Amino acid sequence: MEIVLVSLFNGLVYGMLLFMLASGLTLIFSMMGVLNFAHASIYMIGAYLAFTVSQLIGFFPALIIAPMLCALIGAAIEVWGLRRVHHNGHIAELLFTFGLVFIIQRGVQMIWGMLPMAYRVPPSLDFPLFTVYGANFPAYRGFMLLVSVGMLVATWVLLKKTRVGLIIQAALTHPQMASALGHNVPRVFTIVFAGGCLLAGLAGVIGGNYQTTEPGMADAMGPIVFVVVVFGGLGSLSGCFIASILMGLIQTFAVVINYSLFDLVKPLGVTLPGDNLLTEILTIPVARIGALLPFALMIIMLLFRPRGLMGTRDT
Amino acid sequence: MNGRLGQSWVWIATLIAAIAAPWMFFNFSTGRHSGFVLSMLSQMGMMSILALSYNMLLGQAGLFSLCHATFFGIGGYATVHFLTMAGAGRLPLPLELIPFLSGLCGLGLAIVFGYMATKQRATAFAMITLGIGELMTTAALSFHHFFGGEGGVKTNRMIDHSLFGLKYASSIQVYYLILAWTLIAALAMFFLTQTPLGRMANATRDNFERAQFMGYDPRVVRFLQFALSGFFAGIGGGLYAITYEIVTFDALAAPLSANALLMAYIGGTGVFGGPILGAVLITLLQSGVSLMSNSWLVYVGVLFIGMVIFAPQGILGLVMAHRPIVRAGQFGRLAMPYALVIVPSLLTVFGFVGLVELTSFLTIGAAQGKTLMLFGRKIDVHAVLPWSAAAVCLLGGIAWLRVEARSFRRVWEKLMAELKPRRSAA
Numbered sequence: 214m215e216i217v218l219v220s221l222f223n224g225l226v227y228g229m230l231l232f233m234l235a236s237g238l239t240l241i242f243s244m245m246g247v248l249n250f251a252h253a254s255i256y257m258i259g260a261y262l263a264f265t266v267s268q269l270i271g272f273f274p275a276l277i278i279a280p281m282l283c284a285l286i287g288a289a290i291e292v293w294g295l296r297r298v299h300h301n302g303h304i305a306e307l308l309f310t311f312g313l314v315f316i317i318q319r320g321v322q323m324i325w326g327m328l329p330m331a332y333r334v335p336p337s338l339d340f341p342l343f344t345v346y347g348a349n350f351p352a353y354r355g356f357m358l359l360v361s362v363g364m365l366v367a368t369w370v371l372l373k374k375t376r377v378g379l380i381i382q383a384a385l386t387h388p389q390m391a392s393a394l395g396h397n398v399p400r401v402f403t404i405v406f407a408g409g410c411l412l413a414g415l416a417g418v419i420g421g422n423y424q425t426t427e428p429g430m431a432d433a434m435g436p437i438v439f440v441v442v443v444f445g446g447l448g449s450l451s452g453c454f455i456a457s458i459l460m461g462l463i464q465t466f467a468v469v470i471n472y473s474l475f476d477l478v479k480p481l482g483v484t485l486p487g488d489n490l491l492t493e494i495l496t497i498p499v500a501r502i503g504a505l506l507p508f509a510l511m512i513i514m515l516l517f518r519p520r521g522l523m524g525t526r527d528t
Numbered sequence: 529m530n531g532r533l534g535q536s537w538v539w540i541a542t543l544i545a546a547i548a549a550p551w552m553f554f555n556f557s558t559g560r561h562s563g564f565v566l567s568m569l570s571q572m573g574m575m576s577i578l579a580l581s582y583n584m585l586l587g588q589a590g591l592f593s594l595c596h597a598t599f600f601g602i603g604g605y606a607t608v609h610f611l612t613m614a615g616a617g618r619l620p621l622p623l624e625l626i627p628f629l630s631g632l633c634g635l636g637l638a639i640v641f642g643y644m645a646t647k648q649r650a651t652a653f654a655m656i657t658l659g660i661g662e663l664m665t666t667a668a669l670s671f672h673h674f675f676g677g678e679g680g681v682k683t684n685r686m687i688d689h690s691l692f693g694l695k696y697a698s699s700i701q702v703y704y705l706i707l708a709w710t711l712i713a714a715l716a717m718f719f720l721t722q723t724p725l726g727r728m729a730n731a732t733r734d735n736f737e738r739a740q741f742m743g744y745d746p747r748v749v750r751f752l753q754f755a756l757s758g759f760f761a762g763i764g765g766g767l768y769a770i771t772y773e774i775v776t777f778d779a780l781a782a783p784l785s786a787n788a789l790l791m792a793y794i795g796g797t798g799v800f801g802g803p804i805l806g807a808v809l810i811t812l813l814q815s816g817v818s819l820m821s822n823s824w825l826v827y828v829g830v831l832f833i834g835m836v837i838f839a840p841q842g843i844l845g846l847v848m849a850h851r852p853i854v855r856a857g858q859f860g861r862l863a864m865p866y867a868l869v870i871v872p873s874l875l876t877v878f879g880f881v882g883l884v885e886l887t888s889f890l891t892i893g894a895a896q897g898k899t900l901m902l903f904g905r906k907i908d909v910h911a912v913l914p915w916s917a918a919a920v921c922l923l924g925g926i927a928w929l930r931v932e933a934r935s936f937r938r939v940w941e942k943l944m945a946e947l948k949p950r951r952s953a954a
């Protein structure tokens with residue numbers, strides 16, 4: 214029971230972190246049709262910038278400054294890079310963001326070095342919030358939940374209740390019409406791209422000290438974020454939310470389940486002969502293949518429902 | 529098809545160079561080949577197969593795949609098991625033919641995954657292949673029987689069974705085996721581009737709705753192309769296993785897939801030989817520049833992005849663009865503009881390399897205890913002078929280059945406009 218509760222909390226925290234990354238990616242994709250491979254790299258930049266800024270002036274200013282810097286970087290990428298390759302088609306845009314991953318990865322290593330950064334939880338948030346069955350729940354995780362829920366609400370209000378949000382939604386579905394009505398659609402694109410990078414940067418700030426701030430963090434996070442976006446359905450924020458929480462829970466629960474497929478049929482008196490690849494697949498505990506599950510789920514989803522959980526169009 | 533015959537001398541020259549290359553670094557005093565050069569050449573051979581087979585997807589069918597190394601890796605893993613079996617006398621097959629079996633393994637897996645992935649195209653295809661690649665990498669780390677977990681699987685290539693009675697104890701013999709297979713695979717892939725399948729792949733790339741109207745199912749075309757490219761990647765993986773006698777998850781992980789993409793794209797996806805050039809270039813960078821610089825991947829990344837923005841046709845595509853000019857005997861008119869462009873380009877490159885190296889020596893270099901040397905002199909990375917010199921070179925170079933590039937383009941377009949009527953008349 215205690216394992217279930219603790220894993221539930223941790224899964225929620227991780228899922229919300231995923232959502233913060235994935236929501237920006239979904240916004241960018243549904244608006245511009247560009248799947249930004251470098252999104253997780255922006256997340257990494259956010260974490261590194263937060264580390265540097267928090268060393269200079271403290272963690273809470275970094276919570277605001279680092280995402281802003283990420284948004285600026287995003288705007289620069291959109292204006293000077295993506296816009297130039299746009300007329301070469303979607304493959305060129307994919308290739309462009311793919312190349313960015315390399316440059317950002319090595320650039321970060323060049324500026325901050327190869328070793329993990331000592332980016333720690335601020336002391337004011339470094340205490341146990343409450344105790345479940347003897348296990349402490351750190352206050353920082355509660356803070357992460359708070360920030361991500363706050364961001365979720367803020368994004369929702371911005372998109373649904375403000376004039377800017379309406380224009381963004383209009384440009385999302387009917388770019389030509391919005392342009393004909395006198396809205397500067399390319400500038401809306403830049404704003405959306407920068408906004409997505411802002412969210413990624415924010416995720417980096419609060420995720421950097423939850424996980425470790427090191428040059429491999431983009432590679433660790435990137436694929437799983439894509440899984441979330443595709444699983445939830447490209448272009449759907451609510452699907453993205455469900456998928457993030459689901460993947461967060463799956464990944465945290467998988468590491469504590471020590472059963473295998475074979476354990477299901479063991480009570481029936483079945484025995485496995487020999488020691489080969491098949492028996493290994495059947496007897497491997499779920500905990501060891503936990504990292505594999507999200508990708509398997511994504512492939513199954515795309516096979517049977519190519520638009521994803523709540524996608525509005527085929528991918 | 530006169531042009532293709534006209535090019536054949538380039539191919540023959542490449543082949544002769546590849547055959548002669550190990551002997552150029554032969555050390556006569558010890559009677560030995562240079563191990564470094566041989567392993568680099570072998571790597572070039574395998575990577576050429578990988579890049580060429582990748583280009584069957586990216587260049588010929590317009591499919592952006594991110595799991596190409598999966599088939600390379602599976603060919604490698606399977607080959608390790610084949611070699612072990614052959615060594616124990618349970619597989620009566622000479623070593624020379626084993627890569628064909630590895631290709632079949634790649635083909636089998638590509639049929640399974642291709643069935644899933646080719647339902648989609650463009651972005652969704654890229655996503656599914658990303659998932660497949662990650663899935664296989666994680667699987668390779670978790671399952672020990674076939675993949676050997678993190679340590680990988682090892683074997684011995686000296687199975688005492690050869691068509692030509694060779695032992696394959698020395699790496700020069702392995703190199704010629706790789707060269708032969710690279711040649712066979714490249715010829716087969718070139719032949720495939722001439723078949724109706726290859727043509728239809730181009731058609732579905734350029735306009736898949738119209739290809740549909742013509743009665744072809746674009747999905748079947750994508751599927752066949754994907755499966756066949758998996759076959760060739762598997763051959764490459766088999767050669768990898770024979771060369772290194774060990775295969776770990778590196779052989780199917782995402783960085784190798786990314787490498788395949790970089791090689792094919794930088795070399796030129798529109799020309800058949802482009803990926804070979806890319807493979808040779810990237811391998812040279814990988815084994816040559818990485819000895820001198822920590823940040824060679826930055827250069828590759830910047831080169832790649834530069835090509836995506838300015839020259840989507842790749843290096844060989846750029847070279848090929850000069851053919852009508854050379855044929856018309858007008859190349860001399862480009863010589864002066866070229867000379868004018870080269871100076872600021874060199875300045876830009878110098879400034880950029882300088883800044884990158886200064887930054888990387890500040891952090892990574894310092895951690896490794898190295899110092900930056902230029903023209904035999906130590907450079908203090910904390911001083912202002914080198915930084916400002918590099919920055920001035922870079923900014924000045926870019927500004928100058930923009931002016932010169934504009935005038936170069938003017939000359940180029942004028943030449944092209946003059947040549948056009950002549951070409952259409954002929």
